[in-house]
Amino acid sequence: MRIGNAVMVRAVAAAFVGALALTGLSGCSAAEVGKHCDFNVANPHESAGMLKKGHPGYVDAKAGVTCSVALTSLTATIKMQKKVSGKWKDVAGTSHTEHWTNTKAKKKYTVMTGEMHQCKGEFRAAASGNGVYQGKTSGSLAWQYGKAVTNPC
DSSP: OEETTEEEEEEOOSSSOSTTOOSOGGGOOTTTTTOOEEEEEOOOEEOHHHHHTTOOSOEEOEEEEEESSOOSEEEEEEEEEEEETTEEEEOTTOOEEEEEESOOTTOEEEEEOOOBOOOSSEEEEEEEEEEEETTEEOOOOOOEEOOOEESOO
8 A cells, every 4th residue: 555655565464464474364363363564665765864964965765664463573674776777676785674572562663774875866665574473483575665766866
């Protein structure tokens, strides 16, 4: 589901719930229905932190994960991609992974790309993750993508 300039994904899963989800939906029990994580991938934008430091022209992006249940652990990775000759290519130096333990239900956890000093071109953010719920490790959902932006500075 698209919300403003971000993309939000919701999924329900059997073992770990979320857009960081995992196995097929057919195995869900009644107790697991309604448990989920929302994954919000923002569009690339000029870095406000670098602007405040007097360094314009740096771009970053963020993704936020909020789960309806507490997790033993949560991992989220985000990276920037640039469209080159019609194909999305990872931008070196922008991938970043965060790990959290004993997360709280309904709390937002945020991961941010490394900043890149590149403003010309078409860019998007890609994020994915996984977690542990009640002792079961999830598989990672396919990469989720934010809105593509041209010349973000």
